[in-house]
Amino acid sequence: MSVSILIPTPLRRFAGGARTVSVQGATVGDALSALAAAHPDLRTQIFEDDGITVRSFVNIFLGSDNVRTLSVGSEGVPLKDGDTLTLVPAIAGGSSASAAASVDVQFSNNEIQRYSRHLIMPEVTLEGQKRLKAARVLCIGAGGLGSPLTLYLAAAGVGTIGVVEFDTVDLSNIQRQILYSTSDVGRPKLEAAAERLRALNPEIQINPHNLRLSSANVLDLFAQYDIIADGTDNFPTRYLVNDASVLTGKPNVYGSIFRFDGQVSVFGAADGPCYRCLFPEPPPPGLVPSCAEGGVLGVLPGIVGSLQALEVIKLILGVGEPLIGRLVMLDALGFEFSEVSIRRDPTCAVCGPNPTVTAPIDYDLFCGVRGEEGEVDATGVPTLTVDQFDARRRAGEAFTLLDVREEYEAEIVQIPGAVTFPLSELPARMHELDSAVTYTLSCHHGTRSVQAFHQLRKAGFGRLQVLMGGVDAWAVRIDPTLPRY
Ligand SMILES: [Zn+2]
Numbered sequence: 008m009s010v011s012i013l014i015p016t017p018l019r020r021f022a023g024g025a026r027t028v029s030v031q032g033a034t035v036g037d038a039l040s041a042l043a044a045a046h047p048d049l050r051t052q053i054f055e056d057d058g059i060t061v062r063s064f065v066n067i068f069l070g071s072d073n074v075r076t077l078s079v080g081s082e083g084v085p086l087k088d089g090d091t092l093t094l095v096p097a098i099a100g101g102s103s104a105s106a107a108a109s110v111d112v113q114f115s116n117n118e119i120q121r122y123s124r125h126l127i128m129p130e131v132t133l134e135g136q137k138r139l140k141a142a143r144v145l146c147i148g149a150g151g152l153g154s155p156l157t158l159y160l161a162a163a164g165v166g167t168i169g170v171v172e173f174d175t176v177d178l179s180n181i182q183r184q185i186l187y188s189t190s191d192v193g194r195p196k197l198e199a200a201a202e203r204l205r206a207l208n209p210e211i212q213i214n215p216h217n218l219r220l221s222s223a224n225v226l227d228l229f230a231q232y233d234i235i236a237d238g239t240d241n242f243p244t245r246y247l248v249n250d251a252s253v254l255t256g257k258p259n260v261y262g263s264i265f266r267f268d269g270q271v272s273v274f275g276a277a278d279g280p281c282y283r284c285l286f287p288e289p290p291p292p293g294l295v296p297s298c299a300e301g302g303v304l305g306v307l308p309g310i311v312g313s314l315q316a317l318e319v320i321k322l323i324l325g326v327g328e329p330l331i332g333r334l335v336m337l338d339a340l341g342f343e344f345s346e347v348s349i350r351r352d353p354t355c356a357v358c359g360p361n362p363t364v365t366a367p368i369d370y371d372l373f374c375g376v377r378g379e380e381g382e383v384d385a386t387g388v389p390t391l392t393v394d395q396f397d398a399r400r401r402a403g404e405a406f407t408l409l410d411v412r413e414e415y416e417a418e419i420v421q422i423p424g425a426v427t428f429p430l431s432e433l434p435a436r437m438h439e440l441d442s443a444v445t446y447t448l449s450c451h452h453g454t455r456s457v458q459a460f461h462q463l464r465k466a467g468f469g470r471l472q473v474l475m476g477g478v479d480a481w482a483v484r485i486d487p488t489l490p491r492y
Contacts, residue, residue, distance in 0.1 A: 036082030151308030152238030159316035222367035279331035
């Protein structure tokens with residue numbers, strides 16, 4: 008019988024790096040003996056000293072069945088042609104920092120009960136739980152991704168969880184940021200998050216870091232942790248986190264979301280690629296919308312953040328196949344997971360052999376921070392404030408206010424008298440505009456109206472001005488009865 012044996016990551020170095028080994032054998036025992044004959048270094052990993060009995064910390068799965076639990080005895084289980092055996096070592100590898108520190112970890116009876124569903128899993132056991140308790144994980148951001156991430160890491164018993172955050176809870180966060188309750192609106196996120204996580208698991212240490220991550224603080228902060236989990240929503244921080252994780256040698260469990268799409272990977276691991284190997288430079292300003300502009304489905308960060316928690320826990324336990332060198336993409340609308348391989352780029356500016364990025368960089372906050380717009384470069388753009396605009400309107404001055412948001416946004420709230428003319432339709436509909444007319448451009452917060460300004464200016468329109476802060480500023484300063492979104 009020709010069978011395939013899947014070799015897990017921690018054991019591959021004993022099998023010449025192979026992911027799958029094909030062997031001949033009529034039973035599981037035969038197949039394992041053939042495997043050990045082909046790769047002698049694996050023999051001591053799989054078998055006891057007698058060379059026959061499978062070690063107690065190695066599980067062998069035939070399809071989805073653990074052959075240990077089959078009545079005939081694992082070695083005698085018959086195989087069919089084309090069968091696949093999977094080796095699952097219960098204890099192997101893991102991040103050296105936590106593994107070393109886990110030796111002295113003790114558990115109270117309460118903790119034994121709390122983690123009992125882990126302790127009875129052969130892939131975790133008491134030893135794995137000790138590793139979780141010894142592990143130190145830094146979560147960047149306590150928003151949509153950071154919510155499920157920190158909640159599951161805390162619940163799982165990760166002993167030290169750092170949280171970097173400086174924002175306050177907004178009502179518009181509650182739709183997806185499940186760390187927070189409606190009663191938390193207005194509170195600092197860090198305070199509410201620490202309270203919630205400590206209530207969830209008082210056995211662990213929560214370190215709140217009330218700061219904006221920067222080149223000045225990132226290296227010292229990362230040095231205190233074993234694993235970084237990146238739940239940021241903006242590119243400057245994403246590159247800062249990537250570069251610092253490479254520079255400090257800490258794996259970076261990455262997740263990102265946009266509308267219905269998600270991505271997960273593990274960057275910066277030893278021998279693995281980094282985010283810059285995939286995307287060498289940040290995208291140009293304005294090309295990628297922030298969450299506030301693009302929207303995000305409430306449940307999506309729940310899925311992606313949970314996948315990040317899964318990868319963090321796998322890294323700590325040293326089990327399974329981490330997403331190193333693999334980018335998993337989720338299309339939630341089509342319900343498709345797809346995966347691409349990412350290789351380390353030998354010309355990578357930070358993890359390559361000749362790096363040009365040797366210290367953390369503070370990129371300009373060009374593409375929206377924490378979902379806020381209004382960070383675009385509006386240099387040279389004629390602007391007016393909502394107060395100025397309101398005064399002119401009251402004085403009876405004629406105006407043409409072009410609202411460059413989408414129709415479905417105009418349905419939520421609109422400045423009286425505004426004409427909806429979406430930025431996305433501007434190139435195709437520009438001929439409808441008259442270059443002799445003075446247009447006041449408005450959007451949600453002010454980003455898209457600046458983009459519209461540049462497009463129109465290029466097309467020869469000279470009489471343009473941008474309403475600073477858009478409809479949101481209008482709702483705040485001029486008509487507080489209007490809804491904000
Ligand atoms: Zn790289």
